[in-house]
Amino acid sequence: MTDTLAKLEILADAAKYDASCASSGGARRNSRDGKGLGSTTGSGICHSYTPDGRCVSLLKILLTNFCLYDCAYCINRRSSDVRRARFTVDEIVELTLDFYKRNYIEGLFLSSGIIRNADYTMEQLVLVARKLRLEHQFRGYIHLKTIPEASRELLDEAGRHADRLSINIELPTEAGLKQLAPEKTQPSIRGAMASLKLKIDAVEGERRVSLRSDAARRARPRFAPAGQSTQMIVGADAADDAAILATSAGLYAGYGLRRVYYSAFSPIPAASSILPVKPPPLMREHRLYQADWLIRFYGFAHEEVTKAAPGGMLDLEIDPKLAWALAHREQFPVDINRAAKEMLLRVPGLGTRAVAAVLRSRRHRRLRLEDLARLTVSVKKLLPFVSLPDHRPLLLDRQDLRQHFVPPPRQLPLFG
Amino acid sequence: MARWHLALADDGDLASFQDAARRLTAIDASPDDVTFGGPEEGVLFGQSPPPADAPLGVPRAFVSLASLVVAHADPLRFALLYRLLWRLLHGERHLLQVSADPLVHRLEMMARAVRRDMHKMTAFVRFRRVIVDGGPDDGRGDGPGGGHEHYVAWFEPEHLILRRMQDFFCDRFASMRWSILTPRGCMHWDKATIRFTPGVTRSEAPPADGLEAWWQAYYRAMFNPARINPEAMRAEMPRKYWHNLPEAALIPELLQQAPARTEAMLEAAPVTARKSIPAPRHTPAPEGDTLAALRHASTSCARCSLHAPATQTVFGEGPPDAPVIFIGEQPGDQEDLAGRPFVGPAGQLFDRALAEAGLDRRLIYVTNAVKHFKFVLRGKRRIHQKPDAGEIEACHWWLAEELRLIRPRLAVAMGATAARALTGRAVTIGRERGRITSMAHFHGLITVHPSFLLRLPDKAAQKAEYRRFVEDLAIVGNEVSDVRLVA
Numbered sequence: 001m002t003d004t005l006a007k008l009e010i011l012a013d014a015a016k017y018d019a020s021c022a023s024s025g026g027a028r029r030n031s032r033d034g035k036g037l038g039s040t041t042g043s044g045i046c047h048s049y050t051p052d053g054r055c056v057s058l059l060k061i062l063l064t065n066f067c068l069y070d071c072a073y074c075i076n077r078r079s080s081d082v083r084r085a086r087f088t089v090d091e092i093v094e095l096t097l098d099f100y101k102r103n104y105i106e107g108l109f110l111s112s113g114i115i116r117n118a119d120y121t122m123e124q125l126v127l128v129a130r131k132l133r134l135e136h137q138f139r140g141y142i143h144l145k146t147i148p149e150a151s152r153e154l155l156d157e158a159g160r161h162a163d164r165l166s167i168n169i170e171l172p173t174e175a176g177l178k179q180l181a182p183e184k185t186q187p188s189i190r191g192a193m194a195s196l197k198l199k200i201d202a203v204e205g206e207r208r209v210s211l212r213s214d215a216a217r218r219a220r221p222r223f224a225p226a227g228q229s230t231q232m233i234v235g236a237d238a239a240d241d242a243a244i245l246a247t248s249a250g251l252y253a254g255y256g257l258r259r260v261y262y263s264a265f266s267p268i269p270a271a272s273s274i275l276p277v278k279p280p281p282l283m284r285e286h287r288l289y290q291a292d293w294l295i296r297f298y299g300f301a302h303e304e305v306t307k308a309a310p311g312g313m314l315d316l317e318i319d320p321k322l323a324w325a326l327a328h329r330e331q332f333p334v335d336i337n338r339a340a341k342e343m344l345l346r347v348p349g350l351g352t353r354a355v356a357a358v359l360r361s362r363r364h365r366r367l368r369l370e371d372l373a374r375l376t377v378s379v380k381k382l383l384p385f386v387s388l389p390d391h392r393p394l395l396l397d398r399q400d401l402r403q404h405f406v407p408p409p410r411q412l413p414l415f416g
Numbered sequence: 417m418a419r420w421h422l423a424l425a426d427d428g429d430l431a432s433f434q435d436a437a438r439r440l441t442a443i444d445a446s447p448d449d450v451t452f453g454g455p456e457e458g459v460l461f462g463q464s465p466p467p468a469d470a471p472l473g474v475p476r477a478f479v480s481l482a483s484l485v486v487a488h489a490d491p492l493r494f495a496l497l498y499r500l501l502w503r504l505l506h507g508e509r510h511l512l513q514v515s516a517d518p519l520v521h522r523l524e525m526m527a528r529a530v531r532r533d534m535h536k537m538t539a540f541v542r543f544r545r546v547i548v549d550g551g552p553d554d555g556r557g558d559g560p561g562g563g564h565e566h567y568v569a570w571f572e573p574e575h576l577i578l579r580r581m582q583d584f585f586c587d588r589f590a591s592m593r594w595s596i597l598t599p600r601g602c603m604h605w606d607k608a609t610i611r612f613t614p615g616v617t618r619s620e621a622p623p624a625d626g627l628e629a630w631w632q633a634y635y636r637a638m639f640n641p642a643r644i645n646p647e648a649m650r651a652e653m654p655r656k657y658w659h660n661l662p663e664a665a666l667i668p669e670l671l672q673q674a675p676a677r678t679e680a681m682l683e684a685a686p687v688t689a690r691k692s693i694p695a696p697r698h699t700p701a702p703e704g705d706t707l708a709a710l711r712h713a714s715t716s717c718a719r720c721s722l723h724a725p726a727t728q729t730v731f732g733e734g735p736p737d738a739p740v741i742f743i744g745e746q747p748g749d750q751e752d753l754a755g756r757p758f759v760g761p762a763g764q765l766f767d768r769a770l771a772e773a774g775l776d777r778r779l780i781y782v783t784n785a786v787k788h789f790k791f792v793l794r795g796k797r798r799i800h801q802k803p804d805a806g807e808i809e810a811c812h813w814w815l816a817e818e819l820r821l822i823r824p825r826l827a828v829a830m831g832a833t834a835a836r837a838l839t840g841r842a843v844t845i846g847r848e849r850g851r852i853t854s855m856a857h858f859h860g861l862i863t864v865h866p867s868f869l870l871r872l873p874d875k876a877a878q879k880a881e882y883r884r885f886v887e888d889l890a891i892v893g894n895e896v897s898d899v900r901l902v903a
Binding site: 005008009010012013016017030031032033034035036037038039041045046047048049050051052053054055056059060066067068069070078079095098099101102103104114117173174183185187190191193194195197198246247249250252253254255256266267268269270271277279282301302357358360361363364365367371372374375 | 510511513514515516517518521535538539540541542543544545567569584586587588589590591592607625627629630631633634635636637638639640641642643644645646647648649652653661663667670671674678680681682684693694695696715716723724725726727728729752753754755793795796797798
């Protein structure tokens, strides 16, 4: 028991640098038949938050942190002198069930260092998933990290048990990969993402299109119904934000990824000497997520977002939508009562939900400033960019408009 | 004093409000003449309108909004809902679409608060295991003394949501016995039926079970001290929940130690590598002047910039001594994903035409003039782009090597890019197609690319061009009979 507890400490610590913790998009399941344990509702649940502001949704652990690879940014690389441990398959299964029964977690996110070879490691991960699903009828969420070089048969079985699979792209460019993760190659990472996409499209696409009746659809085997995601380390190599977002846009389009996670390279105990000593500001990671959102939900092309960014780097002081608007003032002010949806989505401070509410509301009445104020979190940010029957923007021509939005200087938090 | 008064149940259910709404709309009571109160309040405040059972005739959206708002703890919820209902029935039928309206906005915010409270309950309920009717808890499984496991949680929802949470907890924990205790009511599941009992105080809740220390250890390990952001944590996990979350007890200590832990990591860095685990053994690459070695070398090709956004090199495929080699333009989206040439729509058309021309794809070698997919992004799609002269030139080295090692008797170029790569000059397909020509070490044949057929807008032209394509392919069978399909 205490031995397993010590392993939990080591192998959770070793897993925390993977930013992904989503538990959404899985197949809908329950255990009303009284045989199994758990359910998935389709939308994720964050069961807790740590003081770094990150959500705790899944039991996120490594099977082992022994690793043959030597990726410079990784705490588990073979040249690191971190404490090592390895769970048995049964230890992980029991821990998952015990945590789940207390409603601590939505399920399991299992990853591993590479031991012996890719197939052996992947086989161990699959074994855990198989045991949970088949022996214990576990109906909660399972996310398996997928090892690119593992055999097709193992990936196929992983997809049958898991809600989500992920393969980390690791670094935004091939050059970065060569420099910092010498054992990994871009074609093998992307090739594995591509074959997952083909498999997901084949199984899930066919299921969606060809089966009309719900019962027939439910009986059909699934393959990673929550799709695949990836993670990119930010700030460990020289890639700028423009390169990062171009890579992301290519990943979304090429492999149908649900999410690209950005992980600002974080100082780790016993860091490699080839890494930059100073980690990137956490704000950079935040801005990348905002830009990523603009590309996926607001109709921006990735080049549009980064063209406004001097030197290919997003402005750390203001968000990318605001930066774009300041660089394209000729397109403002936007008439809230008449503008097309596409343009409303480009107004700083207007989110997708507010835009939908504006579109619904204005069919029935002419919106005034106080109406808009009710639909947004803070109307102050919008004022320079919109016009309403009782509001004309005053500041739009001012050279120092950017200063209007920059937060007043304050003592910067650590690495902020 | 208001004319009408309705005493409604505060169980968070819609039923009693629905009944009240029917009574009030039947007599068209103005919202200004109506007050609402709790179930224990008598008729002191006004008269109760007579029962009515005519359907309400309101938009479905009102029912879904009301079903959430009735669970809000705000005592004004019924009055606000009735006012909205009254306006919907008095000339403002579309009012629910106007989120900007102050009343609609307020009720939507209340509904959102209830939904959030429900969501937080699914997240923050923490069960503790107790053994009922048995010996001491051994930490795992049912107790040794024949007792059974029972999972008990104490939770304090902000709104009247307990009853509507039963589906979530029964779906998830149907095979466990459990109870959720709250100040305003308790919910019990015995693996078969759900039961509700009156509220209790926190002292009824069981003490921590053995797993809480594990959960705390996990929480502590998950925290990265180099990234403290307590505001983000509190936004999603407000303090009001903390006293029922075992892990929250660690927060002050984690925050306090964070700066020193981070400082220590930065000062300790960088360390020199201490090799203790061996590097992975790679399967040796194929060697020698062979097609296998060439294929392996091509996987890391960076002769032009196309490799960067592409998935992988799509090398040729087929017998290393094939008598005929077919050359296409470049891999498309599907070929890029699969890592194999001619598997997408054009490839399928090619296969059909080959079969019709009596050729066996397994006996021929198929490759492309350019071996990476060239594309531009349009939103979530990758749109094929024609390779330029520089890219064809850069990739020609691979094609020349394939031709040298395979030594085919006939090379077939499909489309202008392939023809250019094969002949080294710009070729007009229409003029030169369908003729066997002599080249340095083999014969050449030029025809269209199958994707050209797919792009033709008109069906008749498509059919005619397809026939011509099959005729060109038939020439291959006449020239090299070894690649014919054996019937």
